[in-house]
Amino acid sequence: MSITLDAPGREVLLMGNEAIARGAIEAGVAFCSAYPGTPSSEILGVLAEAAPKLGFYAEWSTNEIVAMEAAAAAAFSGLRAMCSMKSQGLSVCADFLTTLNLSGTKGGLVIVVCDDPAALSSVNEIDTRSYAEIADLPLFEPATVQEAKDMTKFAFELSEELCEPCIVRSVTRISHGRGNVRLGEISKERRAAELSERFITGLATSAVERHAGLHAKLRAAAEKFESSPFNFYYGDPNAAFLIITSGAGWLYSKEAFQILGLDEGFGILKLGTTHPLPRRLVASHLKHAVEILVIEETDPFIERKVKALAVDLRLDICVYGRELGSERAFADAVGEMSVDAVIEALQQVKKLSVAGLRNAEYEKEAEEALKILPKREIAFCPGCPHRASLFAIKTAIKLDGRDVPVCGDIGCYTLGMFRTGFYLSKTSHCMGAAIGLSSGFRSLKKPVIALAGDSTFFHACVPGLINAKYNNANVLYILLDNGATAMTGFQPHPGVGTNAMGEPAPTVRLEEVCKGIGVPVRICDPFDVDDAVRAVYELLQQQGGTRVLIFRHTCGIIETKQRGKRKAYVVEEKCIGEDCGCNRFCSRVFNCPGIVWDKEKGKARIDEVVCTGCGVCAKLCPAGAIIVEEESYTG
Amino acid sequence: MSKIVEVVSGGLCTACGGCVGVCPYIKSIEDRVAVIEDCGVEGEGRCYYFCPRTFFDVDEMNGFVFGGRRSEEDVVLGRHISVLAARAKSVAMRKNAQYGGVVSTIISHALETGEIEAAVLTSGGGSCGSYDGGGGELLPTPVIARSKGDVLSCAKTKYFMGASLSALNKALKEGFESVGVVGTPCQIQALRKMQAYGDAVQSGGIYEKIDASKSVKLVVGLFCMWALSYDFLWYLRKHVELSAVRKLDIPVGGFLVFGEDFRKELPLEEVRRYVRHACDVCYDMTSEFADISVGALEGVPDWNTVILRTKLGERIFREAEKAGVLEVKELEVERLEHLRWASLRKKAKAWRRMHEFKVEFLKISELERGIVEGFPLEE
Numbered sequence A: 001m002s003i004t005l006d007a008p009g010r011e012v013l014l015m016g017n018e019a020i021a022r023g024a025i026e027a028g029v030a031f032c033s034a035y036p037g038t039p040s041s042e043i044l045g046v047l048a049e050a051a052p053k054l055g056f057y058a059e060w061s062t063n064e065i066v067a068m069e070a071a072a073a074a075a076f077s078g079l080r081a082m083c084s085m086k087s088q089g090l091s092v093c094a095d096f097l098t099t100l101n102l103s104g105t106k107g108g109l110v111i112v113v114c115d116d117p118a119a120l121s122s123v124n125e126i127d128t129r130s131y132a133e134i135a136d137l138p139l140f141e142p143a144t145v146q147e148a149k150d151m152t153k154f155a156f157e158l159s160e161e162l163c164e165p166c167i168v169r170s171v172t173r174i175s176h177g178r179g180n181v182r183l184g185e186i187s188k189e190r191r192a193a194e195l196s197e198r199f200i201t202g203l204a205t206s207a208v209e210r211h212a213g214l215h216a217k218l219r220a221a222a223e224k225f226e227s228s229p230f231n232f233y234y235g236d237p238n239a240a241f242l243i244i245t246s247g248a249g250w251l252y253s254k255e256a257f258q259i260l261g262l263d264e265g266f267g268i269l270k271l272g273t274t275h276p277l278p279r280r281l282v283a284s285h286l287k288h289a290v291e292i293l294v295i296e297e298t299d300p301f302i303e304r305k306v307k308a309l310a311v312d313l314r315l316d317i318c319v320y321g322r323e324l325g326s327e328r329a330f331a332d333a334v335g336e337m338s339v340d341a342v343i344e345a346l347q348q349v350k351k352l353s354v355a356g357l358r359n360a361e362y363e364k365e366a367e368e369a370l371k372i373l374p375k376r377e378i379a380f381c382p383g384c385p386h387r388a389s390l391f392a393i394k395t396a397i398k399l400d401g402r403d404v405p406v407c408g409d410i411g412c413y414t415l416g417m418f419r420t421g422f423y424l425s426k427t428s429h430c431m432g433a434a435i436g437l438s439s440g441f442r443s444l445k446k447p448v449i450a451l452a453g454d455s456t457f458f459h460a461c462v463p464g465l466i467n468a469k470y471n472n473a474n475v476l477y478i479l480l481d482n483g484a485t486a487m488t489g490f491q492p493h494p495g496v497g498t499n500a501m502g503e504p505a506p507t508v509r510l511e512e513v514c515k516g517i518g519v520p521v522r523i524c525d526p527f528d529v530d531d532a533v534r535a536v537y538e539l540l541q542q543q544g545g546t547r548v549l550i551f552r553h554t555c556g557i558i559e560t561k562q563r564g565k566r567k568a569y570v571v572e573e574k575c576i577g578e579d580c581g582c583n584r585f586c587s588r589v590f591n592c593p594g595i596v597w598d599k600e601k602g603k604a605r606i607d608e609v610v611c612t613g614c615g616v617c618a619k620l621c622p623a624g625a626i627i628v629e630e631e632s633y634t635g
Numbered sequence B: 001m002s003k004i005v006e007v008v009s010g011g012l013c014t015a016c017g018g019c020v021g022v023c024p025y026i027k028s029i030e031d032r033v034a035v036i037e038d039c040g041v042e043g044e045g046r047c048y049y050f051c052p053r054t055f056f057d058v059d060e061m062n063g064f065v066f067g068g069r070r071s072e073e074d075v076v077l078g079r080h081i082s083v084l085a086a087r088a089k090s091v092a093m094r095k096n097a098q099y100g101g102v103v104s105t106i107i108s109h110a111l112e113t114g115e116i117e118a119a120v121l122t123s124g125g126g127s128c129g130s131y132d133g134g135g136g137e138l139l140p141t142p143v144i145a146r147s148k149g150d151v152l153s154c155a156k157t158k159y160f161m162g163a164s165l166s167a168l169n170k171a172l173k174e175g176f177e178s179v180g181v182v183g184t185p186c187q188i189q190a191l192r193k194m195q196a197y198g199d200a201v202q203s204g205g206i207y208e209k210i211d212a213s214k215s216v217k218l219v220v221g222l223f224c225m226w227a228l229s230y231d232f233l234w235y236l237r238k239h240v241e242l243s244a245v246r247k248l249d250i251p252v253g254g255f256l257v258f259g260e261d262f263r264k265e266l267p268l269e270e271v272r273r274y275v276r277h278a279c280d281v282c283y284d285m286t287s288e289f290a291d292i293s294v295g296a297l298e299g300v301p302d303w304n305t306v307i308l309r310t311k312l313g314e315r316i317f318r319e320a321e322k323a324g325v326l327e328v329k330e331l332e333v334e335r336l337e338h339l340r341w342a343s344l345r346k347k348a349k350a351w352r353r354m355h356e357f358k359v360e361f362l363k364i365s366e367l368e369r370g371i372v373e374g375f376p377l378e379e
C-alpha cells in the first residue's frame, strides 16, 4: 500500500482521500475515527488498513459526532487525532464542534469534511465551510491531491500550535480525483496518552472569555496564512482582471485561462486557507484589480469576504460571484464548478468570445456517445434484499387499504422514492429522520411506516425510537438489516462483529436494542416474500403503538461474494410474457436488473452476467417459469 | 383491469379468490383482496371474466351450466332436479361436520372412487393480523385436499371469507386434471365464470394448458346468507375466549358459539353488524349454479338440506347413497316452502340494495325481475 510507503521524496499516484490519509500518517496520527459517507469513506478505509501495521488506532464510529468526540478525547490526551466525514456529518457534529472550539485541544486535531457539490451521492449540496466561521476555526481547502496530503499534515501542526482543531474541506473531485503525490517523511514519534489539563467550557469558565481567546488564536492563524505556501498568485502580476479561487476551482480556472489564451491583464489568486482570510495578501491583489471573478464550490464564502474587505479598503472594484440577488452574480450558487462553468462565467462577465472553442464535430461526437450509452435508471443491485422488502411493504400497504405513508431514510433504500423502490417513500431527509417524522404524523389517524437500515439505526435512530415508544406513536418501524453499511462500501458497524481494523468485535444486536426500549420486535427474511407481506400486514393491523419489524437478509453483493452466484433461467414455454396473467411482471414491475425482456421472443430472459440467482423473481413469477439452480458457483 | 379495481375499491369484492393467483398483481390476505399495481394489460383480462362482481348474466350462465334459459320455476332456487334431506351415515363424520356432514362425505367419496383427484376446500387455521388471541380455527384457509384426512380437517363452516378459489387457481397451475370444488354461492359463480369465459382471455405460457371447464369435475355449493368480516372477532373475544371456540352456528333467529364444554348464544342483531358489505348485494342463497347444493336442515342439527341440480351431481350423490355413506330422506313440504321464501327474500333484498347503491353487475330476465320485485319486503 503506497500510503504506508516510507520513501520520502518518492512520487506515487494517490486518490485524494488516500493523500489525506497519508498526510495524517506523515503527521504521526495516533487515533482516527469516522462514519462512512461518500465521498469521504476511503480516508478511514485506508487508514484502518494501515493502522495495525503502523501501530495507530482507527475506528468506524456509530456516527459523526461520536467520531469527533472520540477523536477529540484522543487529542485531549495529547495524541494527534483525526476524524473524517461527509458534508452532512459535520451538521451532526455541530453541537460538539461549537463547544470543542471553546475547550480547545492539546494534541493536533484535524477534522476532514468532504463536501459533495452537485449532490452526486448526497441528499443536499451543503457547503460546510460556514461551520468554520460559526466555530471560529481555521479552514483549509486543498486544490490538488498533493495539497490534500500537505494541508492535512500542516493542519496537525497548526492545530497543535494553536491548541484548536483545524478543518480540512475537500470536495468530491479532490477526494475521488487522482494525482501524483511527492511523499514526505512518516513521523516516528510515539506519544504516551496523558490527561492532565481540563477541557471545559461554558459555565465552568467564562464562555465569553474563551470566545475572546479563540478569536486571538484565529488572528494568529490569519497571520500565519499571510505567508502560507497554500496561497499563491498566478499570471500577470498587475492583472486588472483577477480570479480568486479555492479548492478544485484553481485547476478549473487555470485550464480556462489556458484554453482562452488569457495572459496579459489576467491573474489568478489561489487560496488554500480560506478561513480566516489572509487579508493583507488578498488586499495586495485587490489593489491592482479592477474586476474580480470568484470561483469556488457552492456558497459565496470567499466572495463575501472579498467584498467585505473591498468595502473596508474603500476600493472601487467590481466583484462577480454567485451571491443570491447580486447584480453582479454570474450564476446561482448551486451545482458543481467545472472548466466549462469557469469559461462560461468569463464569457459572461468579460464578454469574451469563445467561438471556435467547441467545434461542431466535438459536439456531434459527444451527442453520439451519449446515444450509445444504455439508459440506466438508478436501481437496487441484482439480488438486493431492499427490492424484496419494499415490494412486500407495498403489497401489504395495498392489502391494508389505508394508504399508509412510508417515511424513508438514508442508505441504499433511499431509492425507495424511485421506481426501483416502487415510489414508496413519501419523505427522505437525514439520518434517522424517518422515525422522528413518523411519530409526528399522529394526526393522520393511521399507522405510519418508518424505514431505517442497520447502520443508520445505530447512527441516529435510537432517540427517535424511544420518542415514538414514549409518546405512543402509531408507528411500524421497519429495519432493513442487510448486515453492512452497504451504500458507502460495506464498512462494518456495531451489528456485524468486526471492527474497522478487521478484528473481531462485540456485536450489538438490533433486536436487543429494540427490546431494551420495550418495543415488540418481529424478524423476517424478506426473500420469503409471502411471510414478509404477512408480517408487514399483520403489524400494520395491530391497534396502535410502536412496533419493529426487522427484515434481515445480507446485502446481495456481500452474499454473492460469500456464497457465489446461482444459475437462474426462464423456461420459455411457461413464461406468460405480455399476456394477461403477467404482462412482464419480472422485468417491468419487479424490475431487477438481472432479468430482461426479450422483445423478439416475447419472453423474459435472465441476464446471467448480472443476475445473482437470489431467486426472489422466481418466487413472484406467476407461472413458475423462472428456475434457480440449487448449487452456487463463483465467477 | 379497471373493472376489478372498481370491484375491490367499491366494497363489492366477496373475497371469493377467483382472481387471486391468476396474475402477480392481485394479492389477498384474510378476506382482503388488493390490486397491487396496474397490470397494464389492454382490454379486459381474466380478473374481469372470473369475478362474480364485474358482470353476471343469470340466463347466460343458466345456459352454460344447464342449457336453456331460466323458467319461472327455476327463479327462486335455481335449476334443480330434486330437493331432499340427507346426512352422513357415519356418526363420526357427522360429529366432525357442521351439520349432517353431507359435503365432507360426498367429497371424500369422490376422492376415494377416483371421480376427482383433488378438491378445493377451506380449512381453519387462518390468522388475523389485528390481534393474536387465538381463534384461528374459525378463520378460513384455502386448501387443496387430496385425501379423506384432508377433507375431514376442512369440515365445519368458517363464517368468514378467505379467497378459497385461489387454491383452485393453484391446483390448475400445478396441473391437476380432475378437481372438485366446494364453495359459497359467490365462489360457485366465479368458478362457473372461469369455466364459461376462460377461453375469452388470450394467453400464452402456462395458461395455454389451463382450462377449468375441463379440469373441474364436481362442484358442491353451500347455502349462504352472509359471511362475517374479521372485525367480528373483536366483538366475539369480548364474550368468549377465542381459542376455546370450536364451532359457530346460525340456527333460525340466533347465533351460537360452541366450545369444548360450553355453548353460548349471542344476539343476532349484534352479530349482523359485522356482515361483510359485499354480501348485501348477493342474490344467491343456494349456490344456484352448483352440481349439488348443501345447507342446513333448520332445527335438525345433524341433517342437511340438499339440492341436486345437474345430472352429474345427481349421479355422484346417488352413487354415494348406494355405497352406503349417505342416508337420504324426503324434505317436508313446509321446509321446502320456507327455503323458497328465504331464498326469494334474499334476492329481493339484494336487488333493492343494488338499486340503492347503483350497482349494476347483475343481469336478470324481465320474468325474473317481475318475480323478485313482487316479493313483499317489510321495511
Ligand SMILES: Cc1cc2nc3c(=O)[nH]c(=O)nc-3n(C[C@H](O)[C@H](O)[C@H](O)COP(=O)(O)OP(=O)(O)OC[C@H]3O[C@@H](n4cnc5c(N)ncnc54)[C@H](O)[C@@H]3O)c2cc1C
Binding pocket: B096, B097, B098, B099, B100, B101, B102, B103, B104, B105, B120, B121, B122, B123, B140, B154, B155, B156, B157, B158, B159, B160, B161, B162, B164, B182, B183, B184, B222, B223, B224, B225, B226, B227, B228, B250, B294, B295, B296, B297, B304
Ligand atoms: C359463510 C357461510 C355461510 C353459510 N350460511 C348458511 C346459511 O345461512 N344457511 C344454511 O343453510 N347454510 C349455510 N352455510 C352452509 C352450512 O354452514 C354448511 O357448510 C353446509 O350445510 C354443509 O354442511 P355439512 O355438515 O355438510 O358441512 P361439512 O361436512 O362440515 O363441510 C363443510 C364444508 O364447507 C367448506 N367451507 C367451510 N367454510 C368455508 C368458507 N368460509 N368458504 C368456503 N367453503 C367453506 C369446507 O371446505 C367444507 O368442505 C354457510 C356456509 C358458509 C361457509
Ligand code: SF4
Binding pocket: A570, A574, A575, A576, A577, A578, A582, A583, A584, A585, A586, A587, A603, A604, A620, A621, A622, A623, A624, A625, A626, B205
Ligand atoms: S414473471 Fe414469469 S411469466 Fe412473467 S414475464 Fe417474468 S418469467 Fe415470464
Ligand code: SF4
Binding pocket: A382, A383, A568, A592, A593, A594, A595, A606, A610, A611, A612, A613, A614, A615, A616, A617, A618, A628
Ligand atoms: S434471481 Fe431474479 S431477482 Fe434475483 S438477481 Fe436474478 S433476476 Fe434478479
Ligand code: SF4
Binding pocket: A579, A580, A581, A582, A583, B001, B004, B019, B022, B023, B024, B025, B026, B039, B040, B041, B044, B045, B046, B047, B048
Ligand atoms: S387483466 Fe389479467 S394481468 Fe391484469 S389484473 Fe386482471 S388478471 Fe391480472
Ligand code: SF4
Binding pocket: B004, B007, B008, B012, B013, B014, B015, B016, B017, B018, B019, B020, B033, B050, B051, B052, B053, B054, B163, B190
Ligand atoms: S373475483 Fe372474487 S376475490 Fe376477485 S375481486 Fe371479484 S369477488 Fe373479489
